Amino acid sequence: MFRPLKVYFLPFLAQGHMIPFCQFARLFAARGLHVTIITTPVNTRFLESSVEEDKALGHHIHIHTIRFPSEEVGLPVGIENFFNVTDAHTADQFYEAAGLLRNQVEPFMERNPPDCIVSDFIYPWTAPIATRLGIPRIVFNSFCLFAVCMINAYKRQSQSQPELSHDHDHSGGPFVVSGLPEPITLTIRPPRLISGQLESLMEADQQNSYGLIVNSFNEMDGQDYIKYYQKITDLKVWHIGPASLTLRNTKPQKNHHDQTSKEHEYIRSWLDSKDYNSVVYVSFGSLCRFEDPQLLEIACAMESSGHSFIWVVHRESKKKNPRDEKDEKELWLPEGFEERMKKYSRGLILMKWAPQELILNHPATGGFLTHCGWTSVTEAVSAGVPMMTWPVFIEQFYNEKLITQVHGFGLEVGAEEWNSSPCERMKKVVSRVKIENAVRRLMNGGDEAEKVRNKAIEMKDKARKAVEENGSSQRNLTALIEDLKLTAMNRAASKHQT
Structure with missing residues (x-):
């Protein structure tokens, strides 16, 4: 042998x-x-x-x-x-x-x-x-x-x-x-x-x-x-x-989210309080860092969309800035934003990292605003969550076309800047109007949204059959x-x- x-x-x-x-x-x-x-x-x-x-x-x-x-x-x-x-x-x-x-x-x-x-x-x-x-x-x-x-x-x-x-x-x-x-x-x-x-x-x-x-x-x-x-x-x-x-x-005998869910029980509890398919998950991976004007547009879009959300923020840091973190948020969040989100239980802001698989696989999560990094795409497909695509660099614009044009389980936000690396500074800001429009198109229901959701579920079923x-x-x-x-x-x- x-x-x-x-x-x-x-x-x-x-x-x-x-x-x-x-x-x-x-x-x-x-x-x-x-x-x-x-x-x-x-x-x-x-x-x-x-x-x-x-x-x-x-x-x-x-x-x-x-x-x-x-x-x-x-x-x-x-x-x-x-x-x-x-x-x-x-x-x-x-x-x-x-x-x-x-x-x-x-x-x-x-x-x-x-x-x-x-x-x-x-x-x-x-x-x-x-x-x-x-x-x-x-x-x-x-x-x-x-x-x-x-x-x-x-x-x-x-x-x-x-x-x-x-x-x-x-x-x-x-x-x-x-x-x-x-x-x-x-x-x-x-x-x-x-x-x-x-x-x-x-x-x-x-x-x-x-x-x-x-x-x-x-x-x-x-x-x-x-x-x-x-x-x-x-x-x-x-x-x-x-x-x-x-x-x-x-390894079906083990719940692969056990450790994460214990460390982030508040996220699970918050999601448990939401209706089915009602939450937008917003994350651009571990390498994409937006500057303050772009973060402000995202915040305004998510608030005006009327939908609940979990937003993972990677901010382009300002070196040697004397402000503390609370004051820093004034630069990229509308005045009173966090207080309003907390009062109405509308949104969670997580800095730098989140238990992504846990969030995507929760029944309350109904859409994923994503940079189209391939690991994130596969996790969303595995969970059957439709995407709002906002590619930023390297091959992500190609991934977007597989999602939206070839298979149809996502909608495009309308990014207009293709960067060579995550370290390249972005010259253009995607407007709150574009972002809100993409969120509403998917999350407000209607024929287009239903078609995209059905495609996402269909691809999830194919993924699960593939790993059987x-x-x-x-x-x-x-x-x-x-x-x-x-x-x-x-x-x-x-x-x-x-």
């Missing part, structure tokens, strides 16, 4: 990458593989509770901690997660430090070679390591496959239409991305910088990887797009998500593991013969 496979996971050090990466690692360990997650001290503390829980179940999953090279790039000690990066200069230093992780990862892998590397696409340097060790490298890029196809199609279209790759006003009129299974209309064009960076990283991955794992399910991206990707890359692709839902289905015992995501995970086992046995046989 062949020994258990040994797989190393290397996530990029940001929440939107680490959360699904850890979930995938746990799924592999639950199938009997010996799994090691390689990360840094601060991020180890973020992951270790989940890992210890799985160890208690007898799963072989470990964290190998390596030093984050802060000193080499001039970063303060302790900044080891992109969540703590707030400006472009620090972002450049962070990416440089992430590249230097190779100096520790490579010797560790050479001393303790695995059977497979699951690498973040931001680490193209794992490709030559895998080649030298003679093992497969599987890529995870935290995007949906639809976004990957959009990036590829836009690149091809730009090569045939040079005017698309010039600097331009991104707020210009809509245009159609062609060459895909269906024409997709973008309201604004992607910035040249982000297009170039993503295209180069993906091109490197396509040339130096065994295949791609996706935090989604077949029915979400669609068979046409899966076939399109395989045709243009000749690579294997495995949809084994939504990772959080697959994991929950793998014989669902598409479970079959894909089985196929991937069997593929890796066969590759490892063939490699062992080849070594034995030589």
Whole structure:
């Protein structure tokens, strides 16, 4: 009998990458593989509770901690997660430090070679390591496959239409991305910088990887797009998500919200007091930080919409500001806003973090105002919550089109600015009129809202079927593991013969 496979996971050090990466690692360990997650001290503390829980179940999953090279790039000690990066200069230093992780990862892998590397696409340097060790490298890029196809199609279209790759006003009129299974209309064009960076990283991955794992399910991206990707890359692709839902289905005996609900009982109690589908959840992920004028527009829109809400705020901080937090709120909230929201039990404002899965899965939550980060999208789909889409940076505008144009389980707010990174300052403010209009369109009922809600429920049902015992995501995970086992046995046989 062949020994258990040994797989190393290397996530990029940001929440939107680490959360699904850890979930995938746990799924592999639950199938009997010996799994090691390689990360840094601060991020180890973020992951270790989940890992210890799985160890208690007898799963072989470990964290190998390596030093984050802060000193080499001039970063303060302790900044080891992109969540703590707030400006472009620090972002450049962070990416440089992430590249230097190779100096520790490579010797560790050479001393303790695995059977497979699951690498973040931001680490193209794992490709030559895998080649030298003679093992497969599987890529995870935290995007949906639809976004990957959009990036590829836009690149091809730009090569045939040079005017698309010039600097331009991104707020210009809509245009159609062609060459895909269906024409997709973008309201604004992607910035040249982000297009170039993503295209180069993906091109490197396509040339130096065994295949791609996706935090989604077949029915979400669609068979046409899966076939399109395989045709243009000749690579294997495995949809084994939504990772959080697959994991929950793998361990049904435990309530995965228990710890969170104990820590945030007041949120659960507040939601319990609300009617079915009456609350709007407003969150833009861990990296998007709005400045005061934009926060003020959101506050005014939510109040005038007449609907209850939970709002997670990431504010662009003002350094060395002598005001305390209470006075600071005067800069981005209408006068008396918090008092009115409390008096009528209309809204909760949470600073920086919220138990998102708990909120999305509560029956009172009827809509999600979101930046379209992929982890947030998969959690909303798993809960059957329709979305009001407000993309901000990187691939989020592509995700929006999958939500609104391809499947129809969301409505667009009307964002007009596509940023290259979360550290880029936003030049435009989305008006309270646009925000309120999107909230009312979804939450006030009517034919359009009913259609969107039905689509969200339909996609939730498909997601849940995908993670069932014989669902598409479970079959894909089985196929991937069997593929890796066969590759490892063939490699062992080849070594034995030589």
